[in-house]
Amino acid sequence: MVMGELIQETDVLVIGAGPGGYSAAFRAADLGLDVTLLDMQKRPGGECLFQGCIPSKTLLNLAELIHEARRTEFMGVTFDQPRIDLGKIRAWKEKVIDRLANGLFTLGEKRGVQLLKGQGVFEGSDRVRVYNSEISQIKFRRAVLATGSRPKSLPGIEFKQNGRIMNSAGALALTDIPESLLVIGGGYIGLELGTVYASLGSRITLVETQNRLLPEVDPDLVLPLKERLSKIFKAIHLSTRVLSLNEAGNRVETIFGGDVDTPDQTFDRVLVAIGRQPNSDGLGLNTTKVSMDANGFVVVDEQQRTSDERILAIGDVTGSPLLAHKASHQGKVAAEVIVGKPSAFDAQVIPAVVYTDPQIAWCGLTEEEARKQNRSIRVERYPWKLSGRATSMNAVDGLTKIIVDAETLRVLGFGITGRNAEGLISEGALAIEMGAQLEDLALTIHPHPTLSETLAETAEIFLGRAAHVLPGRRGDANGP
Ligand code: FAD
Numbered sequence: 001m002v003m004g005e006l007i008q009e010t011d012v013l014v015i016g017a018g019p020g021g022y023s024a025a026f027r028a029a030d031l032g033l034d035v036t037l038l039d040m041q042k043r044p045g046g047e048c049l050f051q052g053c054i055p056s057k058t059l060l061n062l063a064e065l066i067h068e069a070r071r072t073e074f075m076g077v078t079f080d081q082p083r084i085d086l087g088k089i090r091a092w093k094e095k096v097i098d099r100l101a102n103g104l105f106t107l108g109e110k111r112g113v114q115l116l117k118g119q120g121v122f123e124g125s126d127r128v129r130v131y132n133s134e135i136s137q138i139k140f141r142r143a144v145l146a147t148g149s150r151p152k153s154l155p156g157i158e159f160k161q162n163g164r165i166m167n168s169a170g171a172l173a174l175t176d177i178p179e180s181l182l183v184i185g186g187g188y189i190g191l192e193l194g195t196v197y198a199s200l201g202s203r204i205t206l207v208e209t210q211n212r213l214l215p216e217v218d219p220d221l222v223l224p225l226k227e228r229l230s231k232i233f234k235a236i237h238l239s240t241r242v243l244s245l246n247e248a249g250n251r252v253e254t255i256f257g258g259d260v261d262t263p264d265q266t267f268d269r270v271l272v273a274i275g276r277q278p279n280s281d282g283l284g285l286n287t288t289k290v291s292m293d294a295n296g297f298v299v300v301d302e303q304q305r306t307s308d309e310r311i312l313a314i315g316d317v318t319g320s321p322l323l324a325h326k327a328s329h330q331g332k333v334a335a336e337v338i339v340g341k342p343s344a345f346d347a348q349v350i351p352a353v354v355y356t357d358p359q360i361a362w363c364g365l366t367e368e369e370a371r372k373q374n375r376s377i378r379v380e381r382y383p384w385k386l387s388g389r390a391t392s393m394n395a396v397d398g399l400t401k402i403i404v405d406a407e408t409l410r411v412l413g414f415g416i417t418g419r420n421a422e423g424l425i426s427e428g429a430l431a432i433e434m435g436a437q438l439e440d441l442a443l444t445i446h447p448h449p450t451l452s453e454t455l456a457e458t459a460e461i462f463l464g465r466a467a468h469v470l471p472g473r474r475g476d477a478n479g480p
Helices: 018-029 048-049 055-072 086-110 168-172 188-200 220-233 322-340 367-372 389-392 421-433 440-445 453-463
Strands: 006-013 036-038 114-117 118-125 125-132 138-147 149-151 182-183 203-208 235-237 240-248 250-257 263-265 268-270 276-278 310-312 351-353 359-363 379-384 400-407 412-417
Touching: 006 018, 006 412, 018 036, 018 048, 018 086, 018 322, 036 138, 048 055, 048 086, 048 125, 048 168, 055 086, 055 168, 086 114, 118 138, 138 322, 138 400, 168 188, 182 188, 182 263, 188 203, 188 220, 188 268, 188 351, 203 240, 220 235, 220 359, 220 400, 220 412, 250 268, 310 322, 351 421, 359 421, 367 379, 367 400, 367 412, 379 453, 400 440, 400 453, 412 421, 412 453, 421 453, 440 453
Parallel strands: 006 036, 006 138, 036 114, 138 310, 182 203, 182 268, 203 235
Antiparallel strands: 118 125, 125 138, 149 276, 240 250, 250 263, 351 359, 359 412, 379 400, 400 412
């Protein structure tokens, strides 16, 4: 031992205080364990709170207000052009983060969790060296690895603070409103942040190497979004690759390869949103028995145990889907497994939401996956132009889609595009978790007029008794 080292012992050391880590720490403390929660940030929240879900949705909420106000003129209400005060927007975003981070800090303290700022590096299966902290080393009985993920970079491109080539964190810092912004990547982060900047006045060009936006999402659900984005973005280039990026003065020079007329273009700023990679390197995992897959994600079983009996892992660092609610669910499982409860991460579905305008949400099996698995399914789509509530809100660019087992009529998958898809999808998730059949959805009385009726009415189309669709017709073949 080095003289002057401060060594601490704990039952459970959680490394990383994102939604996965703080959920694990809080649950473990509630179960009576002595818990230390270590993070490089002083307060819990992780990528989700400081540079991800919360700041992006705070800004998307403003984007939605701005877009909505622009769409009401033909209904008889006209607003002035919005006046953007970037300083105030940043302050509002920081206030939201601050309020939530303070709340988490207090919740941790009140539970008796030791919240420690510092960077952890394993020195074996039972100890972690801590850098930039008052504690030098922590010895643990069990550790939960919850170090999350970070944005991937393009080869040879470094994200510099205040640089014009930004990752999602740089874009969320909202340094200025570039006149022109190139978004590289048609996944949800690129589309969401592109939407934010478009609403603030930037001209957005988006490039995606694949031949569709949101490649992992059902194309039926993406179609209304693509139509909308082609109105608010200057250009969307699919099957296009960025061959080079060069920051020159106040501009970024780019060369594209693929489906684009002008391969050489310059932009005020560039957002690189091409995916995320696990924070599993530089953690000293080679001093433990933890194993990783070829992409560096930590391998776990359904009880969140790694191949090292003392170490569990949760959240983004364990692989797809990289979502906060998956991380927090796994965190609770890990804590319960540590105290010997028979818990497992055995969720039937993990819903996902894209907070664009319109929003997209889905859970369970998609039509493409079902076909690949040769599963016998039936599919119905309910276009929102049939919905009274959607029409009253001028939100008819939506769709509800349900996938069921052809024989048992058990619901297997839901997809929703449209206003408040984020809220509506939970009914689908519950239905699948409960093993619901179409009849259950159809017989559940949904309040009128609401967008939730579209779920029940989609079920009724299957059963041939939907009021707004003629018997024997498909939902998407009908109109009022
Ligand atoms: P993280 O939240 O990544 O937290 C990991 C923590 O570990 C960090 O605080 C980090 O400081 C700490 N850490 C890392 N290494 C060390 C170390 N060696 N020592 C100490 N501490 C360490 N997900 C959603 O579900 N919904 C959304 O709407 C959504 N929007 C997003 C928008 C953006 C722009 C981004 C970037 C992400 C978004 N996500 C969203 C993804 C979400 O943020 C992640 O899935 C989630 O944060 C993962 O949680 P986690 O607990 O695994 O790790």
